[in-house]
Amino acid sequence: MKILIVDDEEANVKLLSAILSREGYDTLKAYDGETALAIVEKQAVDLILLDVMMPGISGFEVAKRVKAIKQIPIIMVTGLMDRDKIIEGFKSGADEFLSKPYLYEELLLRIGNILKVKEYQNNLESVVEERTKNLSEALRKLNIVNKEVMHRLLVAAEYRDDNTGKHVTRVGKYSRIIAEGLNLDKEYIDLIEQTAPMHDIGKIGISDLILNKPGKFTDEEFEIMKTHVIIGTHIIEKGESLLIETAYDIILNHHEKWTGKGYPNNTKGKDIPLSGRIVALADVFDALTSARPYKPGFSWDKSISIIKDEREKHFDPEVVDVFMNNREKVKSIYDEYSDNTLVKTEAV
Numbered sequence: 001m002k003i004l005i006v007d008d009e010e011a012n013v014k015l016l017s018a019i020l021s022r023e024g025y026d027t028l029k030a031y032d033g034e035t036a037l038a039i040v041e042k043q044a045v046d047l048i049l050l051d052v053m054m055p056g057i058s059g060f061e062v063a064k065r066v067k068a069i070k071q072i073p074i075i076m077v078t079g080l081m082d083r084d085k086i087i088e089g090f091k092s093g094a095d096e097f098l099s100k101p102y103l104y105e106e107l108l109l110r111i112g113n114i115l116k117v118k119e120y121q122n123n124l125e126s127v128v129e130e131r132t133k134n135l136s137e138a139l140r141k142l143n144i145v146n147k148e149v150m151h152r153l154l155v156a157a158e159y160r161d162d163n164t165g166k167h168v169t170r171v172g173k174y175s176r177i178i179a180e181g182l183n184l185d186k187e188y189i190d191l192i193e194q195t196a197p198m199h200d201i202g203k204i205g206i207s208d209l210i211l212n213k214p215g216k217f218t219d220e221e222f223e224i225m226k227t228h229v230i231i232g233t234h235i236i237e238k239g240e241s242l243l244i245e246t247a248y249d250i251i252l253n254h255h256e257k258w259t260g261k262g263y264p265n266n267t268k269g270k271d272i273p274l275s276g277r278i279v280a281l282a283d284v285f286d287a288l289t290s291a292r293p294y295k296p297g298f299s300w301d302k303s304i305s306i307i308k309d310e311r312e313k314h315f316d317p318e319v320v321d322v323f324m325n326n327r328e329k330v331k332s333i334y335d336e337y338s339d340n341t342l343v344k345t346e347a348v
């Protein structure tokens, strides 16, 4: 244990240092407050024996400044023992007082007690630090597992529906561009990109005959197709992790419309979770520009103009504005992940 002795009287410091060294403590010496503060800043100190009356900055001031940067126990040594001074000392950060003249036995006992408490606190802190570290590591691993499970689900869905291979990646990336444009939290932006590809996971439960039908759906087929939303929510179920919650919101709401004329719940305007409003646009834009069994892909210009027309109808006007303002970024994803390129679907 290292004890810093601060006193302007050299003889006191030397005597104390000799006594403490004999008891097995390491000692550091300072003859004024400034030197004491410089030592505390640079070195590990376990306890300070601090004189109050010193030229330059007083012991009270030294105590205040020490406690502002480090939690080092301080025993104030002083001849002044009136009540006001003691209160001022405690307020400055002193843990103990010792009045001059004092018995060395008493000093050693007080030092021993304080260091015992400090050691206990240090142990407690290292236990807390260790457990916090373990907990963060466990959470990090859990997060990875969550993402992996999501990705596996996505791969399973892709086996059913070849068309959605790059579609899901593009929807994730378009959604990210919109979320960035809305200045959302970085964490939430990542979450949106990771979970947007899950929006059509429920298609896993729709018959191939309907899913890959080359022509237009009959009313009955369309009603069946619409159930992919509910099937998706059953697959995901509302979990407790933010990842699952966001995926759930996206799956449930990606076919809702700003006017309330979407499905499955006719949710309207800002009652639709923002993640759902973002993915709704990203999904439709990608569906417009892509070829499907029942239609060719529309041109870039035509698709953009359809999105514009649906401002405040199908889509949240703010989401449309952000999408339009970031058209260049959208275009680069559109080119890079085009169905005619060989880019593979990325992991979630």
Ligand SMILES: [Fe+2]
Binding pocket: 199, 200, 228, 254, 255
């Ligand atoms: Fe869908």
